Every structure is written in structure tokens, then in C-alpha cells.
Amino acid sequence: MxxxxxxxxxxxxxxxxxxxxxxxxxxxxxxxxxxxxxxxxxxxxxxxxxxxxxxxxxxxxxxxxxxxxxxxxxxxxxxxxxxxxxxxxxxxxxxxxxxxxxxxxxxxxxxxxxxxxxxxxxxxxxxxxxxxxxxxxxxxxxxxxxxxxxxxxxxxxxxxxxxxxxxxxxxxxxxxxxxxxxxxxxxxxxxxxxxxxxxxxxxxxxxxxxxxxxxxxLLLTPADLKEHVDQVARDTVQRHGFLTYRAYVAKVGRAKQIEIYFIVARNGAARRLEEWDKIRDEIGEAIGDESYNRWLTIAFTTDSEWAE
The missing domain is CATH 1.20.1510.10 (Cation efflux protein transmembrane domain)
Incomplete structure (x- = not known):
């Protein structure tokens, strides 16, 4: 009940x-x-x-x-x-x-x-x-x-x-x-x-x-959620030496939809896929609220146009 x-x-x-x-x-x-x-x-x-x-x-x-x-x-x-x-x-x-x-x-x-x-x-x-x-x-x-x-x-x-x-x-x-x-x-x-x-x-x-x-x-961005995601993304950029990031956030009913694109340097050091997945796990844990109501997409690219 x-x-x-x-x-x-x-x-x-x-x-x-x-x-x-x-x-x-x-x-x-x-x-x-x-x-x-x-x-x-x-x-x-x-x-x-x-x-x-x-x-x-x-x-x-x-x-x-x-x-x-x-x-x-x-x-x-x-x-x-x-x-x-x-x-x-x-x-x-x-x-x-x-x-x-x-x-x-x-x-x-x-x-x-x-x-x-x-x-x-x-x-x-x-x-x-x-x-x-x-x-x-x-x-x-x-x-x-x-x-x-x-x-x-x-x-x-x-x-x-x-x-x-x-x-x-x-x-x-x-x-x-x-x-x-x-x-x-x-x-x-x-x-x-x-x-x-x-x-x-x-x-x-x-x-x-x-x-x-x-x-x-209308997919208006909640200010508090955007601030939290931005802080996590900035920390990630600083910790892993990325160039910058783009974050897109919306709340749809009970769901939180979050997309983060990290811009990495061209010709940078190669990383195994498991390493990129580990970074994604760190970001997901830092954002929190890991449930079926969270839609989280994390991507890495050297081309900033993919993040726009």
C-alpha cells in the first residue's frame, strides 16, 4: 500500500x-x-x-x-x-x-x-x-x-x-x-x-x-542542479587536465536529464576505454542521485563542435 x-x-x-x-x-x-x-x-x-x-x-x-x-x-x-x-x-x-x-x-x-x-x-x-x-x-x-x-x-x-x-x-x-x-x-x-x-x-x-x-x-534548467553539475564538471576538468566542458541540464517531472561533454586536447596521451569508463563512474558518483530517474550522458571529444 x-x-x-x-x-x-x-x-x-x-x-x-x-x-x-x-x-x-x-x-x-x-x-x-x-x-x-x-x-x-x-x-x-x-x-x-x-x-x-x-x-x-x-x-x-x-x-x-x-x-x-x-x-x-x-x-x-x-x-x-x-x-x-x-x-x-x-x-x-x-x-x-x-x-x-x-x-x-x-x-x-x-x-x-x-x-x-x-x-x-x-x-x-x-x-x-x-x-x-x-x-x-x-x-x-x-x-x-x-x-x-x-x-x-x-x-x-x-x-x-x-x-x-x-x-x-x-x-x-x-x-x-x-x-x-x-x-x-x-x-x-x-x-x-x-x-x-x-x-x-x-x-x-x-x-x-x-x-x-x-x-x-519547456525544459527550463533548474539553477541549483546546473550549479552542482557545473561544479562537478569543473573539478573533473582540473583533475584530469581537460580543456573545458559543456553541460546541459533539465528537469522533466521526477527525472533529471544531464549531458556533459568534455573537450580534451588533440594528440593527448592515449587512455584505455576502461580508464574513460572509470572517469564516467567518478562523475556519476559526484553528481549523485543514481536511480532510474537520472538520465546521465558523459562524452569526451577533441572537437568542440560536437559539444555545442
Missing amino acids: LTEQGVLRASILITFVVAAFGIVFGLLSGSFSIAFDGVFALADAAMTTVALGVSALIVKSAQSDALSGKLRNRFTMGFWHLEPMVLGLNGTILIMVAIYALINAILSIQGGGRELEFGYAILYAATTLVVCLGMAFFDWRANRKIESDFLKLDIHSWLMSGAISAALLIAFLIGYGVEGTRYDWMTPYIDPAVLAIISVAIIPIPIGTVRQAVADM
Whole structure:
């Protein structure tokens, strides 16, 4: 269970249950905000399912016999590039759903609000709040060892859903308390008002994930990783008497793609291939993070044009 795929499967199952629960109680209570919570959860579950598939492909691509020959031949560079695509799409969908809900909330307020059954609404909000916080804590504990971007996004999604449920619970309790009082006129506006507030709060949250996903898809170089690779390359140049080097670094989802070209002197002393391999091993150890998520290419040449 405490693997990335296992945690995502559990999250998907619970999310679908919460989504169905929200849609049903949204219809029973007449609350668009509850129905939106259910639709939000449904969209999140669909994208988490896609994330699970991508995660499984990335892990299997590191195993020599886990993928079919046809699939491996078509994706010889691996599946890491799919991860930022999924993360970016997930974040974008959550933003668009929240914008749609905000527009509907404003239209509802302009139309005089809507009546709802506060008893059903309070029961739903309290139940989902407990579930969301429980799943966020479960994901967080698991991800302390797994360190997955997919699970980080899933934690954010559960926290967002929990924040929605908490806001709904507070609003519905207020609405239930003012029913039959001189403030009873407020009750039709409670549902669209809380929906508008929640939507405005949700919209900025996935922006960071979308920004990072776009950076990964554009192969932007992480400054800290480039500095580390440059330091290792400079030390190697000095230690072995090379002329210079060229380093190319990118982060694609969980993968680090590193290419280093060392320019050596023409007519230099000959070295056996085993010696060059030993230098590569030294560089690889100095760079660190030797796992299936590191794509490291090291080349030696006397022609600098090969390194450009």
C-alpha cells in the first residue's frame, strides 16, 4: 500500500466515493456548492487515475522486462515527459472548474439566491471534512518516504477539498442558526456566497503546480542542479587536465536529464576505454542521485563542435 501506486489507488477510490456522496447530497439539499464539491472531486479522481497510469509507466520503464517490446521501442527515451503534462492538465482543470463555479455563484446571487435543506447540507459537510483531512494526513505520511510530485498534488487536492468542506460546514451552520429569525432573508444567499468565496480561494492554489509543469515541459534548467553539475564538471576538468566542458541540464517531472561533454586536447596521451569508463563512474558518483530517474550522458571529444 505504501507505494506511490498504492496510495494513488486508495485516493482514487475514496475520491470517487466522496464525489458520488457530494452529487447525491447536492441534489437532496438543493445546494449547488455541494454539487460543485462533488464535481470537483470527480474531476480530481479522473486526473488522479491518469496520474496513476503515468506513474506505473515510469516505474515499469526502469524494468527491462516490464513493458512490451512495441511500447518500449516507441518510447525509447522513457515516460518522464508525461508527468508534467498530467500535472499541468490536472491543475488547469481544477482552475477552470473553480472559475465556472464562481460564475455560477455570481449569477445565483444576482437571481436572488436559492433555498436549501440545511440538515442534509451540514451532514454532508461534516462527513467530507473528516474524510478529506484523514486522506491528506494519510498521503502526507506516505509521501515522507516516497517523495512523489503526484502525491504532493494529491495532498493539495485533499486539503483544497477539506477547506471547501470546512467553509461549507461553517456557512451551513450559520444558515441553520438564522433560520426563522430576523436574518432569515440571508439564507437563500448563503449557498452561492460561500461557493463564490471558495472558488476565489481555490483558483490560485494549483497555479504553482501548473507553472512548474510548464517549466518542465519547456525544459527550463533548474539553477541549483546546473550549479552542482557545473561544479562537478569543473573539478573533473582540473583533475584530469581537460580543456573545458559543456553541460546541459533539465528537469522533466521526477527525472533529471544531464549531458556533459568534455573537450580534451588533440594528440593527448592515449587512455584505455576502461580508464574513460572509470572517469564516467567518478562523475556519476559526484553528481549523485543514481536511480532510474537520472538520465546521465558523459562524452569526451577533441572537437568542440560536437559539444555545442
